[in-house]
Amino acid sequence: MVLGLTHQVPSEELVSDMAASRPPADHTLEQFLMTRESLRKQVGFLASKFGQHQSIFIIGDDDHVSPLLAIICPRLMVTIIEIDGRVCDNLCRWRRRLGLTNLDVINLDIRQVNTCCFSGFDSFYANPPYSSKNDGHGLRAWAFVCLQACRDECRGVVAMPWMDHPEQWVRRNWVAMRAFLTSYGCSIVRHRAPLCEYGAIRHAGMRSWNWAVHRHTPLQGTPEPPAVGCALYR
Ligand SMILES: C[S@@+](CC[C@H](N)C(=O)[O-])C[C@H]1O[C@@H](n2cnc3c(N)ncnc32)[C@H](O)[C@@H]1O
Numbered sequence: 001m002v003l004g005l006t007h008q009v010p011s012e013e014l015v016s017d018m019a020a021s022r023p024p025a026d027h028t029l030e031q032f033l034m035t036r037e038s039l040r041k042q043v044g045f046l047a048s049k050f051g052q053h054q055s056i057f058i059i060g061d062d063d064h065v066s067p068l069l070a071i072i073c074p075r076l077m078v079t080i081i082e083i084d085g086r087v088c089d090n091l092c093r094w095r096r097r098l099g100l101t102n103l104d105v106i107n108l109d110i111r112q113v114n115t116c117c118f119s120g121f122d123s124f125y126a127n128p129p130y131s132s133k134n135d136g137h138g139l140r141a142w143a144f145v146c147l148q149a150c151r152d153e154c155r156g157v158v159a160m161p162w163m164d165h166p167e168q169w170v171r172r173n174w175v176a177m178r179a180f181l182t183s184y185g186c187s188i189v190r191h192r193a194p195l196c197e198y199g200a201i202r203h204a205g206m207r208s209w210n211w212a213v214h215r216h217t218p219l220q221g222t223p224e225p226p227a228v229g230c231a232l233y234r
Helices: 012-020 036-050 065-072 086-097 110-115 137-149 168-183
Strands: 054-058 077-082 102-108 121-126 150-162 186-198 207-217
Touching: 012 036, 012 065, 012 168, 036 065, 036 121, 036 207, 054 065, 054 137, 054 150, 065 077, 065 086, 065 102, 065 168, 077 086, 086 102, 110 137, 121 137, 137 150, 137 168, 150 168, 168 186, 168 207
Parallel strands: 054 077, 054 121, 077 102, 121 150
Antiparallel strands: 150 207, 186 207
């Protein structure tokens, strides 16, 4: 089925309907919903990066990127894990409504991923907790699990915190994340556009920018398993 498509960007109407249907943000899970305009641009950006790939692994999708990506990239198998059952239920409703056979929604905590069998994905997308109070742990934990789920040579996009005048913790997290990804054999390209905006943000001026990650040398850096309890987020 082809519904609401305009080349590689989903139609404004489809994005609006989907954005309006999202469950209210649960801030205890670091949910802050991307605005519908940012959502549309972000899906276009991801489609331009991964549209020709076979599979993508996504952790967390309160924004509802995954059904939009699945519909405009019909050859891409999209697998998403998400802790929030409300988000999973809504994503499944959209999967049925759009007749998507290339979207797999799994209600799972990132902390349980090691006990399951995720491997061999050729790309990933992570929009991690920005981790202002735990020295960037959430950023690295999301990237760590994504890299475990992907094959040695893979590509990914990580939505990183961005501010016009970055606070110290933002700069520190950039540096720590760069070091972490480098230790796993990744090179990093920073893309400013699109800068994504969110509703009800915690830090004034906070947006996200994409880091395009290319893992070409399969090094094993220091593992960063996701912390238990709130320590994962703050
Ligand atoms: C971590 S939030 C961050 C969003 C964005 N960085 C922001 O600040 O607006 C992104 C998604 O991850 C999900 N998530 C949070 N904790 C998770 C966990 N332990 N396992 C799997 N998904 C999780 C959230 O429910 C949400 O859908």
